[in-house]
Amino acid sequence: MECRSTTQHITLIMKLPTINKKILNAPFVSLHWKDISGTAEWLSLKEAINSKVIICISNGWLIRADKEVHIVAADVNFNADGTLGDVGGVTTIPTVNVLKIKKVSL
Numbered sequence: 001m002e003c004r005s006t007t008q009h010i011t012l013i014m015k016l017p018t019i020n021k022k023i024l025n026a027p028f029v030s031l032h033w034k035d036i037s038g039t040a041e042w043l044s045l046k047e048a049i050n051s052k053v054i055i056c057i058s059n060g061w062l063i064r065a066d067k068e069v070h071i072v073a074a075d076v077n078f079n080a081d082g083t084l085g086d087v088g089g090v091t092t093i094p095t096v097n098v099l100k101i102k103k104v105s106l
Contacts, residue, residue: 032100
């Protein structure tokens with residue numbers, strides 16, 4: 001049996017949006033934060049005492065940052081006219097858990 005590779009061409013129906021910091025009027029960031037760690041398995045007392053928190057990284061537009069929370073939206077979609085539609089992949093992080101924020105150039 002012979003296997004042949006084929007390439008398909010896709011025609012875009014709508015113009016692709018320009019990705020820049022003006023999309024949400026918010027900086028695009030890589031945000032490092034700490035989260036809880038939990039397990040349902042049996043651990044020795046020594047293992048339990050040595051449990052650590054988890055370090056996470058969320059990337060996206062920082063749509064809110066105040067003394068209570070930092071909110072990152074990782075995804076955006078657009079209306080047919082090119083205007084911003086909705087945001088998705090929203091992560092809400094307690095500010096006390098934020099370790100580092102690095103702005104990313106678009």
